[in-house]
Amino acid sequence: MEKIITVFLLLLCATSQIASSLQDGLLPNGNFEYGPKPSELKGTKVMSVKAIPNWEISGYVEYIKSGHKQGDMLLIVPEGAFAVRLGNEALIKQKVKVTKGKFYSLTFSAARTCAQEERLNVSTSPNHEKNDFGLFPIQTMYSSNGWDSYAWAFQADESEIEISIHNPGVEEDAACGPLIDSVALKTLYPPKRTRANLLKNGNFEEGPYIFPKPTSEGVIIPPQIEDEHSPLPGWIIESLKAIKYIDREHYSVPEGKRAIELIGGKESAVAQIVKTTIGRTYALTFAVGDASNGCEGPMMVEAFAGKNTVKVSYHSKGKGGFKPGVLKFRAESTRTRIMFYSTYYSMRSDNSGSLCGPVLDDVKLLSVRKSHLL
Numbered sequence: 001m002e003k004i005i006t007v008f009l010l011l012l013c014a015t016s017q018i019a020s021s022l023q024d025g026l027l028p029n030g031n032f033e034y035g036p037k038p039s040e041l042k043g044t045k046v047m048s049v050k051a052i053p054n055w056e057i058s059g060y061v062e063y064i065k066s067g068h069k070q071g072d073m074l075l076i077v078p079e080g081a082f083a084v085r086l087g088n089e090a091l092i093k094q095k096v097k098v099t100k101g102k103f104y105s106l107t108f109s110a111a112r113t114c115a116q117e118e119r120l121n122v123s124t125s126p127n128h129e130k131n132d133f134g135l136f137p138i139q140t141m142y143s144s145n146g147w148d149s150y151a152w153a154f155q156a157d158e159s160e161i162e163i164s165i166h167n168p169g170v171e172e173d174a175a176c177g178p179l180i181d182s183v184a185l186k187t188l189y190p191p192k193r194t195r196a197n198l199l200k201n202g203n204f205e206e207g208p209y210i211f212p213k214p215t216s217e218g219v220i221i222p223p224q225i226e227d228e229h230s231p232l233p234g235w236i237i238e239s240l241k242a243i244k245y246i247d248r249e250h251y252s253v254p255e256g257k258r259a260i261e262l263i264g265g266k267e268s269a270v271a272q273i274v275k276t277t278i279g280r281t282y283a284l285t286f287a288v289g290d291a292s293n294g295c296e297g298p299m300m301v302e303a304f305a306g307k308n309t310v311k312v313s314y315h316s317k318g319k320g321g322f323k324p325g326v327l328k329f330r331a332e333s334t335r336t337r338i339m340f341y342s343t344y345y346s347m348r349s350d351n352s353g354s355l356c357g358p359v360l361d362d363v364k365l366l367s368v369r370k371s372h373l374l
């Protein structure tokens with residue numbers, strides 16, 4: 001009975017043209033399982049603006065069935081049987097009802113196909129901030145099947161917004177461009193500092209939506225994300241490379257349900273700036289481990305607190321596990337930058353060539369009495 005109701009609700013959502021009310025998870029028809037009528041398709045090309053239920057398109061958008069052949073490449077779809085492809089300057093968008101002022105994170109899956117430097121531009125409108133969009137280069141493959149999930153975050157400026165995913169590229173072949181599947185939204189609750197931890201979201205429990213499907217390979221959080229709009233509230237992703245957000249459902253996680261994997265060596269650092277009292281002593285504690293994803297070998301995490309640093313080595317057998325790390329320091333400033341990165345670059349032992357690295361979790365900062373140092 002429950003199943004029938006769910007299916008009925010899905011159908012109802014999928015066919016209604018009104019902006020849908022938001023719940024964590026896939027957007028209505030967020031996995032593109034409901035497609036255009038045959039009369040609205042020319043080959044794979046979608047011929048009218050509202051042909052894909054719940055979505056509006058512009059430009060060269062293709063509706064792709066899993067197993068579709070392109071040259072000698074077989075296109076697969078991670079969720080269900082259908083996906084869309086955004087060709088030259090193509091765009092898909094959907095209206096959603098949200099709560100004005102709240103923060104949301106958007107997770108979507110994408111795969112590159114033929115163009116060299118495929119990028120996606122994710123944005124919401126209306127948007128009162130200037131230059132508030134996410135530009136995702138998708139040439140690096142992080143997962144073994146070619147599909148990666150990416151996260152972006154925004155603050156809703158109105159109670160109804162439109163989410164757009166746009167391929168800004170122009171290729172010789174107009175059909176060339178990334179595949180998109182599984183677009184999901186999650187409300188973020190920006191965590192606060194507590195007595196038990198001066199850091200926000202130190203255990204990484206608050207973060208973007210992770211697809212529950214069995215093949216999920218975590219969510220890529222792109223670099224150069226500012227504190228304000230981080231899909232990982234409280235944290236800044238510094239430097240050039242992304243980090244990966246993982247959950248207990250699919251990986252080994254030291255504490256709670258979620259953690260991060262430092263997949264970009266020294267090029268992907270995660271940081272937070274905290275208020276400290278000059279002269280006071282603090283203890284930064286954390287867990288370093290592996291995700292149980294075949295990422296084997298020597299690993300090292302470097303932790304920084306202002307000018308102080310500690311290196312924690314961990315030997316991964318690729319089967320899960322973790323050890324604690326600690327950095328005690330005396331604050332020299334009213335603001336101290338806490339930062340972590342992986343010293344080495346690692347790759348999974350499954351020949352996928354996927355980047356991997358140490359897992360970081362359960363990061364705590366506490367003020368300690370001097371006697372604790374002795």
Ligand SMILES: *[C@@H]1O[C@H](CO)[C@@H](O)[C@H](O)[C@H]1NC(C)=O
Pocket residue numbers: 121122123133135166168
């Ligand atoms: C990304 O999209 C936004 C919103 O449409 C636009 O203002 C911005 O110029 C775009 N950026 C790029 C690099 O295409």
